[in-house]
Amino acid sequence: MQIKSADAVSLTALVRRLSGISINPDNMGFLELRLSRRMRELQIRDFNGYRSILVGPDGTAEANHLVEMLATHTTSFFRENTHYEWMRAHGLPELFAAGAGKEYPLSLWSAACSLGSELWSAAMIVDQFAQERRGGVLWKATGTDISRRVLRRAASATFTEAELAGLPDDYRRRYMMRSRRSVANAEQALFRVVPELRSQTRFSSLNLIRPSPDFQLNADIIFLRNVLIYFEPADQIAALGTVLRRLRLGGFLMTGHSEALMETPKGMTQVAPSIYRKEGG
Ligand SMILES: C[S@@+](CC[C@H](N)C(=O)[O-])C[C@H]1O[C@@H](n2cnc3c(N)ncnc32)[C@H](O)[C@@H]1O
Incomplete structure (x- = not known):
């Protein structure tokens, strides 16, 4: 052709x-x-x-x-792991001290989530953080993408063995179970995220450059990773506006390491490589 x-x-x-x-x-x-x-x-x-x-x-x-x-849908568990390490060591303790997870549910958002690996990785970190705290942590997670096909997979929370690459063994034992569901006639074994994480998580369709006004969220941590690289500057600005309007004051935005913003957006402070905090709160 x-x-x-x-x-x-x-x-x-x-x-x-x-x-x-x-x-x-x-x-x-x-x-x-x-x-x-x-x-x-x-x-x-x-x-x-x-x-x-x-x-x-x-x-x-x-x-x-x-x-x-x-579109390119490449993703993996714990991709660009320093973001998750930073979240565990700094982001979550800081947000928790300010009331997230106690006074209101701490909200995670993976804004171009593909198969969901990024969101589940973050959810595992939050769940571990919750287990270390008496009284637990209230939290919820949202994954969005423009592609309804990858969203269907993400919502099924199922992964093939190959797609689990990057997921450490202890997390795999704790958070994955053998699945009886089949996806796209896959004959290989499938693994499904455990119900404790699934029950806190939802997926919906959202176009970052033309968001539906009905999509409302007050997120504490937003992952906007490995999607801005595919956009021209004007569309990058539109996508950033979409997420920053839905980031709570004091909340954090993570961008992909290869797409660190040329300029720190107004009202944001860079706190680590490719991590930004919304001023105030
Ligand atoms: C390379 S994947 C990144 C997945 C994940 N964030 C990661 O870093 O592993 C890029 C995703 O962005 C999605 N995407 C592309 N344009 C988009 C748009 N305008 N709005 C929302 N999602 C979009 C694609 O469908 C794809 O699933």
Whole structure:
């Protein structure tokens, strides 16, 4: 399957408009590979057929598929582990001392959560922190992503053996159980997050550059990691605005190590590499 460079330009512009994800239209090999997979699913032979779906009555739904196909969903447990170490040593004690977890539930948010590994890793740290405190810690966790396909997987809280790479053995024993559910006809063993963590956690769809006003949250810790790198500066600013409006005063924002912000956003103070605290509170 081959596409013309004018089609590559219009497809990548559509994806950017819908999601912020910026793809170089010259990257034809990548575009053709991902598109040919989708066209096989739809049993379409050439790009003209695909274009007619995009402009037809099912165009909106197909454009969402296109975004999902072209987005990168790579994630893993305890990825960029220094964030979790910092959270355990500094972030959680500080938030707890200020009342989070006692006067109101401490709220975690993974704002481009993919399969959920990032959110579950943070939830495990919070659960351990809670167990070390008499009286426990009230907490809840939210995962959001633009892709409904990865959200379905995230909400199932199931992982293959390969997807558990990075999860230390003691956490695996404590927080994972063998699952009887199957995902995408997977024949290998699946592991599921234990109910104590699942009951505190919800997943929902949210586009960081066009958030629904109905999505309300007052988060204490936000993970916005490995997603800004795919955006142009204007969309990075929009995505940052989306999360910072939902961060409580005194709360923390974590960005990916490779996407440390060029400028510390107004009203935020950098407290460690790629960790920012919202002033006040
Ligand atoms: C590389 S994964 C990062 C997962 C996780 N944060 C981590 O660091 O391991 C990027 C995720 O961002 C999501 N994404 C891309 N554009 C988005 C947008 N506009 N709004 C919300 N999520 C988006 C993708 O669907 C994908 O699951």
